[in-house]
Amino acid sequence: MANLSTAPHIRGGLLTSTIMRDVTIALLPALVMGVFVFGLRALLVIVLCAVTSVLTEYLYRRLMKLPQTVSDGSALVTGLILAMNLPATVPFWIPVMGSVFAILVVKQLFGGLGQNIMNPALAARCFLLISFPALVGAGMPAVGNLFREGAWQFVSGLTVDAVTGATPLQMLKDGQTVDLLQAFLGLHSGCIGETSTLAILVGGVYMLCRGVISPRIPCIYLASTIGFIALFCAVTDRALTANFLVGQLVTGGLMAGAVFMATDYTTSPITAWGQVIYCVLIGLLTALFRVFGSAAEGVSYAIIIGNTLVPLIEKVTIPRAFGKRGGAK
Amino acid sequence: MKMRTFKHGIHPNDGKALTADAAIQPFFPKGEAVYPLSQHIGAPSKPVVAVGDTVTVGQMLAQPDGFISAAVCSAVSGKVKAIERRRTVNGKEVKSIVVDNDGLFTPCEGYDTPRDYTTLSPGEILDIVRDAGIVGQGGAGFPTHVKLTMKEGVQPEYILVNAAECEPYLTSDYRLMLERPEQVLEGLQVLLHMFPAARAVIGIEANKPRAISLLTEKTADTPRISVQALDTKYPQGGERMLIRAITGREIHATKLPISAGCVVLNLSTVVSIGQAVCHRIPQISTVVSITGDAVANPCNLEVPVGSSQREVLDFAGGLKAEAEKIISGGPLMGISMISLDVPILKTSGAILAMQRDEVAMWEPTACIRCGRCVRACPEFLLPPMLSQAADSGDWESFEKLYGIECMECGSCTFVCPAKRRLTQSFRTAKATLNDKRRAALNKG
Incomplete structure (x- = not known):
């Protein structure tokens, strides 16, 4: 006897796990670059985040007797994004604690995939940043064990305390100029996955080509951030140089935030106009934090504040049904 | 262009x-012809023949009952065997005129x-x-x-x-x-x-x-x-x-x-x-694509309305493999059939037999709010919000989100990576809402 069900009877081939796999692939260039620049210790942080995230999700679903969801790949993505946002110098319990917080508190306790009100990885990073500012926020590892001291240092970075240095974003805030090409390539201090604008863009283009993200969110977010930074500098009589503006774009977490975090499906609006409002808003917040805040960075906070406003934004941007447009009733 | x-x-x-x-081939049924009196939107047709009457090809069997209704004409010649409830494509039993096909296809006057x-x-x-x-x-x-x-x-x-x-x-x-x-x-x-x-x-x-x-x-x-x-x-x-x-x-x-x-x-x-x-040829036949990967000889047939779907499929060589799903119509809006022993209707466009049922292949998982359904919906609706409203019985929100305007095209369900049964939930919600409205009207 043939199956019975109501239409439609066919399904497209795309699965949630395919999307997550594509995001994972897109994250690889930035993460590989992080390991390349910050040494094997960065790899260990990445692996710790990934393993702890997946394990936390597995254990929670198992203990709560819920359907197992590890295979959809979303926990892995969360782990990788968290690792991307941590400096390679953190003690090893930091990635473990952050991953447990991201998956258990932010994701699973809110109902699991698709139900969280904030991006789990970003919320975990902010939690770590507030709780352990000295470990997560300051003392970014300096670049270049591999370039300066050769392979031995690259490997031994695992055991010795890495040299720390000011991030280029901090230098910009302090009124210095930065080497934009170095910044674009990612040869500077910072978090594991955020330094190389080039590597992030490669991942972003891959996701665009695979239809995982649309250019709308990253483009508007970047434009809004730079626009508001320029505006704030103009009204506060700060020196506004091209080096400063472009530097804002290629240093710090802005590019990683725009490509991988603001585009998170669950925590960004599903309506077209909602996405525009959301991006302008988080751009405004990023600019506010970066120009007027005490820290040089502001992307994470801006995005998670934006995340919490998404239900409201969606409520006011429900599109008019077909044929209800243009005032016609 | x-x-x-x-x-x-x-x-x-x-x-x-x-x-x-595949060029359109003629098909002439051998078995009885069944004419459901509801093959259209509106009031069921009213029979103008009685059991025992002899009918010819093109002769009217039932007339429209009211303005929004339709006539039904015979596609075969023979004797009216019964006027009784017969199962139709959607599984319901509908009052139908059954004609014992004499196989001669004698045309009516002027045909x-x-x-x-x-x-x-x-x-x-x-x-x-x-x-x-x-x-x-x-x-x-x-x-x-x-x-x-x-x-x-x-x-x-x-x-x-x-x-x-x-x-x-x-x-x-x-x-x-x-x-x-x-x-x-x-x-x-x-x-x-x-x-x-x-x-x-x-x-x-x-x-x-x-x-x-x-x-x-x-x-x-x-x-x-x-x-x-x-x-x-x-x-x-x-x-x-x-x-x-x-x-x-x-x-x-x-x-x-x-x-x-x-x-x-x-x-x-x-x-x-x-x-x-x-x-002077009434609507008594329809061109039907007999297709799908389970059909032995996919083809296009001009089929007299009322023919048994089983007979039509057999004419096309039957099934070459077991079909997990047999659909009357296309895969996006067609009706899956419980049995092939139902007649071809005026609206039939295909018999589609598929070896794999993609609906059964996937269990729905959590919505990740990717927005693919939003970008697919030709009515500009928001399927994730609608399905939340529909599944929690929040009819007010469902209406506010224009849920009643869903035309059930299935686009959202097709693109959903979480394989959620969106169209199905909207269909149920719409039917429930319509029932509520009707009940309210009857009360008032």
Whole structure:
């Protein structure tokens, strides 16, 4: 006897796990670059985040007797994004604690995939940043064990305390100029996955080509951030140089935030106009934090504040049904 | 030629290669013919024959009962065996006229004799269309004479012929265009005669280039008829999507096409009109694509209405492999059938037998809010919010989110990576809401 069900009877081939796999692939260039620049210790942080995230999700679903969801790949993505946002110098319990917080508190306790009100990885990073500012926020590892001291240092970075240095974003805030090409390539201090604008863009283009993200969110977010930074500098009589503006774009977490975090499906609006409002808003917040805040960075906070406003934004941007447009009733 | 289309929509694999090159073959049933009295939207037809009567091909078996109703004519000759409830395509039992087919196909008087439409008034044409039992063959089965009846002082600007055939696998309209273009044009001439202020546009999806070039050539010297190529995109053949694509006008779900100056007819409906008016042949047959990867010999058959679907499928060599799902119609809006022992209806366009049921292959998982459904919905609805409202019984939100306007095209469900059964939940919610409204009306 043939199956019975109501239409439609066919399904497209795309699965949630395919999307997550594509995001994972897109994250690889930035993460590989992080390991390349910050040494094997960065790899260990990445692996710790990934393993702890997946394990936390597995254990929670198992203990709560819920359907197992590890295979959809979303926990892995969360782990990788968290690792991307941590400096390679953190003690090893930091990635473990952050991953447990991201998956258990932010994701699973809110109902699991698709139900969280904030991006789990970003919320975990902010939690770590507030709780352990000295470990997560300051003392970014300096670049270049591999370039300066050769392979031995690259490997031994695992055991010795890495040299720390000011991030280029901090230098910009302090009124210095930065080497934009170095910044674009990612040869500077910072978090594991955020330094190389080039590597992030490669991942972003891959996701665009695979239809995982649309250019709308990253483009508007970047434009809004730079626009508001320029505006704030103009009204506060700060020196506004091209080096400063472009530097804002290629240093710090802005590019990683725009490509991988603001585009998170669950925590960004599903309506077209909602996405525009959301991006302008988080751009405004990023600019506010970066120009007027005490820290040089502001992307994470801006995005998670934006995340919490998404239900409201969606409520006011429900599109008019077909044929209800243009005032016609 | 410049392509036109609507916004959003999906691009499923069209599966048409299975039958696109199969010429339409005649099929004559051997077994009894069953004519359900509800093959259309509106009141069931009223029988005008009694058990024991002898009927001929083309003879009216049941007349319309009220304005929104349709006649039913016999496609076989023989004796009326019974008037009883029989199972139909959607699984329901419907009062039907059963004719014992004598296999002779004796035509009724005047059947297939020419008639000059130019001498007929619009009112006379409407009567012919009504008595020929013509209903929309796009799937819904709305009585065509009702569609063609204009309010005083209203004249359509456009006659839009829906030849998009956007449902995957279906090739019956395509074959009609290739093999019987003169019948299409004949039907259109009748309509243009009825509506002297109108011009006709045939909308064809770009995946049928041969049909586009053939009809463009055939209409070259009829200035009132033109062909418009459309993007290959589902649901291009949705009535309001087609109006949007061809005229640029957007009308709301509660409005009729005439509010945009349009009359939209399916290609095979146009052919039926021409046949009824110019040749006195009522709507007693339909071209059906017998297709899918489980069918032995995929083909296109011209099937008398009332024939058993099992007999039709057997004629096409039956199944070559076990079919997990058998669908009457296309895979996106068709009806999966509980049994093949049901008749071919006027609205039947395909018997689709598939080896794999993709619905059963996937269990729904959590919505990740990726927004693919939002970008697919041709009605600009928000399926994630609607499904939340529908599943939690929040009817107020469902209505506020325009849920009642969902046309159940299935696009959101097709693209969903979490394999959520969105259309199904909207269909249930809409039915519940309609019931509530009806109950409220009855109380008030």
